[in-house]
Amino acid sequence: MICTLTIVRYPRWLGWAGLLSMALFRLPLLSGKDKGFSKLMGCGKNGTFSKMPDWRQWAVLHTRTSTPSFITAWWRFFRCKVWQLELEPIEGHGSWNGKTVFGALQRETGYEGPVAVLTRATIRLSALKRFWQHVQGVSDVMQQAEGFVTSVGIGEVPWIRQATFSIWESKAAMKAFAYRMREHAAVVTATRKEKWYSEDLFVRFRIHSSTGGL
Structure with a gap:
């Protein structure tokens, strides 16, 4: 399976077009034989989980063989900056809206090269305060971690x-951050012990291509 993640940045004062697109893009993504899995998402301002939405930046994730022409034409019309990645899910666990959207994945493979990681969670209302108390600290550590390239905060519901x-x-650099950095390890432990999430998903991807940029 190959999936496409596209991060789009609208020119100044045109963030409203991004918000509108979240409604308009649903139809082309659900039409035709090649429907697959798709998600329309907003972006945060801090490159990770974020309370503050970035109204100029939006994301589309789908498993179709190509992005519908209406969507690409929309981005061209509004002169968006577009960063598109073709990704192969190789390792992971968890679900998204109750479904294994990337198929049955192994928890570990022999792949050790450059890796992209998607960490997604539905946070329990009772755990919101605890969760957000730890976000900034982990983000600061990640930004300074050896082997870190970049990150984007995305989400369906603020x-x-x-x-x-x-x-x-x-993958070794990612694991060093995830399991050896004290701040992140402590959050992982608290997450499991206090059951912060009602659903979570963790997927590693092999990057097949990366075009454009923000």
Whole structure:
């Protein structure tokens, strides 16, 4: 399976077009034989889970073989900056809206090269305060971690359904951050012990291509 993640940035004062697109893009993504899985999402301002939405930046994730022409024409018309990645899910666990949207994945493979990671969660209302107390600290550490390339905060619902997409120079570098950095390890432990999430998903991807930029 190959999926496409597109991050789009609208020119100043045109963020309203991005918000409108979240409604208009549903039809072309659900039409035709090649429907697959798709999600329309907003972006946060801090490159990770974020309380503050970035009204100029939006994301589209889908497993179709190509992005519908209406969507690409919309981005051209509004002169958006477009960063598009073709990704192969290789490792992971969890679900998205109760479904294994990337198929049955192994938890580990022998792949050790550059890796992209999607961490997505639905946060329990009772755990919102605890969750957001730890976000900034983990984000600061990640930005300084060895082997970290970049990250984008994306999500379906502000505050509650959040995700971080990050890119690392190697799987080893990503694991060093995830399991050895004290701040992140402490949050992972608290997450499991206090059951912050009603649903979560963790997927690693092999990056097949990356075009454009923000």
